[in-house]
Amino acid sequence: MDGLNDQNLFRPYAYIDGSWVAADSGEQIEVDNPANGEVIARVPLLGGAETERAIEAANAAFPEWRAKTAIERADILYRWYELMLEHKRDLGRIMTLEQGKPVAEAEGEIVYAASFMRWFAEEARRIYGDTIPGAKSNQRIMVLKQPVGVVGAITPWNFPSSMITRKAAAALAAGCTIVVKPAEQTPLSATALAALAERAGVPRGVFNVLPGNAKEIGQTLTQSTLVRKITFTGSTAVGRQLMSQAAENIQKVSLELGGNAPFIVFDDADLDAAVQGAMGAKFRNAGQTCICTNRFLVQSGVINAFCEKLAAAMNGDLVVGDGFEEGVNIGPLINEDAIDKVHDHVQDAIDKGAELMIGGHRHTLGGRFYQPTLINGADASMKVASEETFGPLAAVFPFESEEEALEMANDTQYGLAAYFYTRDISRIWRVGEGLEYGIVGINEGLVSNAAAPFGGMKASGLGREGSKYGLEEYMETKYLCMTL
Numbered sequence: 001m002d003g004l005n006d007q008n009l010f011r012p013y014a015y016i017d018g019s020w021v022a023a024d025s026g027e028q029i030e031v032d033n034p035a036n037g038e039v040i041a042r043v044p045l046l047g048g049a050e051t052e053r054a055i056e057a058a059n060a061a062f063p064e065w066r067a068k069t070a071i072e073r074a075d076i077l078y079r080w081y082e083l084m085l086e087h088k089r090d091l092g093r094i095m096t097l098e099q100g101k102p103v104a105e106a107e108g109e110i111v112y113a114a115s116f117m118r119w120f121a122e123e124a125r126r127i128y129g130d131t132i133p134g135a136k137s138n139q140r141i142m143v144l145k146q147p148v149g150v151v152g153a154i155t156p157w158n159f160p161s162s163m164i165t166r167k168a169a170a171a172l173a174a175g176c177t178i179v180v181k182p183a184e185q186t187p188l189s190a191t192a193l194a195a196l197a198e199r200a201g202v203p204r205g206v207f208n209v210l211p212g213n214a215k216e217i218g219q220t221l222t223q224s225t226l227v228r229k230i231t232f233t234g235s236t237a238v239g240r241q242l243m244s245q246a247a248e249n250i251q252k253v254s255l256e257l258g259g260n261a262p263f264i265v266f267d268d269a270d271l272d273a274a275v276q277g278a279m280g281a282k283f284r285n286a287g288q289t290c291i292c293t294n295r296f297l298v299q300s301g302v303i304n305a306f307c308e309k310l311a312a313a314m315n316g317d318l319v320v321g322d323g324f325e326e327g328v329n330i331g332p333l334i335n336e337d338a339i340d341k342v343h344d345h346v347q348d349a350i351d352k353g354a355e356l357m358i359g360g361h362r363h364t365l366g367g368r369f370y371q372p373t374l375i376n377g378a379d380a381s382m383k384v385a386s387e388e389t390f391g392p393l394a395a396v397f398p399f400e401s402e403e404e405a406l407e408m409a410n411d412t413q414y415g416l417a418a419y420f421y422t423r424d425i426s427r428i429w430r431v432g433e434g435l436e437y438g439i440v441g442i443n444e445g446l447v448s449n450a451a452a453p454f455g456g457m458k459a460s461g462l463g464r465e466g467s468k469y470g471l472e473e474y475m476e477t478k479y480l481c482m483t484l
């Protein structure tokens with residue numbers, strides 16, 4: 001790849017047991033640049049046999065890795081963190097090339113991704129157990145935390161680096177080893193991480209990356225009795241399927257799935273702050289994040305003012321284009337299907353009576369670019385009310401009362417992220433407690449942080465990532481009962 005300071009970070013291979021390998025079949029996946037559709041690399045299309053080898057390697061590496069002291073594991077993770085920051089520019093460029101997000105945003109993701117390495121390096125040393133009073137005076141009860149074992153991770157394309165580190169850093173800190181299947185659209189960010197893992201001193205077999213046939217790899221991971229934990233970020237449909245597959249061997253499961261985030265603006269909100277929060281919560285990654293606002297619920301007294309201010313911000317601030325171009329802050333969508341879905345939601349809303357304020361069409365740049373779009377007067381009958389758009393469509397729904405807003409916000413099978421803006425402290429508590437969501441931004445549109453628990457309720461998933469809770473997901477709790 002042109003323009004990298006360190007060409008060795010561009011690795012169109014799989015990484016198993018410390019070796020860079022091709023597929024047994026010699027088959028490959030074409031990776032393209034979403035900005036122009038050009039093929040940028042071919043990576044191996046791995047299947048079940050290679051996955052089994054990777055699981056065996058991870059299993060073989062497990063005893064030695066878990067036996068390291070917490071501080072030894074922490075030092076390696078910390079070195080990995082430092083290397084990611086050192087190579088932020090290259091990692092960002094690789095990401096923009098395969099994923100499309102603007103380089104500044106891609107570099108931002110690298111910093112965020114690296115922050116999980118740092119966080120879990122620190123947390124590795126705080127894996128505490130408990131002692132509990134025994135049932136008899138000569139009895140003692142002790143609780144130990146131990147790594148679950150080999151982890152199978154499947155990750156999406158929208159955050160090609162941080163969705164891996166959020167899992168791998170926690171798993172490695174806990175003493176687990178891991179087999180990662182990255183999304184077929186973005187394998188190069190994953191293998192670049194593996195290149196740095198090697199330099200950081202992660203022993204062979206501890207971290208493996210397998211681009212390949214999703215279904216086959218997923219089946220092999222869930223059918224293996226050596227894999228003790230499946231962690232997945234992606235669509236609810238695939239999450240549901242993996243969960244049922246994991247039932248066979250009673251594997252532990254963490255799922256971070258789809259969302260349908262409401263962003264509620266009450267009459268008493270600071271509208272300028274709300275618009276600023278809305279821009280981040282809606283348009284980051286061109287609207288392709290699972291915590292992106294899907295529904296703006298705005299109280300009737302401020303709805304017109306909010307729409308005008310949001311329209312002004314969209315017209316003034318959003319620049320669509322190739323992520324490598326200076327000043328661009330909205331890149332292409334990941335593929336044609338994504339464009340079709342956004343357009344379908346826009347068209348459906350207009351057909352059902354919504355008012356189109358901005359955009360509403362494919363961008364004049366063509367390809368996978370879509371105009372940032374604002375519609376007002378959305379209602380529950382429209383697709384955008386119940387399905388995740390995953391693109392740059394801001395749909396505004398009116399409401400009258402706080403009760404109605406909560407009801408609308410919770411009227412979905414999803415429960416990942418929600419946002420609300422108000423200056424009333426009592427309302428902050430009522431609404432904060434009433435929202436059936438795992439993550440709630442209050443007068444805040446950007447909520448991701450390695451120190452905080454990330455995850456959803458209802459069909460948005462199981463378990464939490466990041467924070468001290470994220471480490472728990474990779475550990476078993478063992479109770480020792482001792483008579484003196």
Ligand code: ADP
Pocket residue numbers: 154155156157181182183184214215216217218219233234235236238239241242
């Ligand atoms: P998206 O629609 O965002 O691509 P997916 O859930 O389809 O979401 O993809 C997320 C990850 O799940 C990707 O790595 C993809 O390859 C993988 N995946 C897709 N289908 C399956 C499957 N049947 N079994 C295991 N993994 C799958």
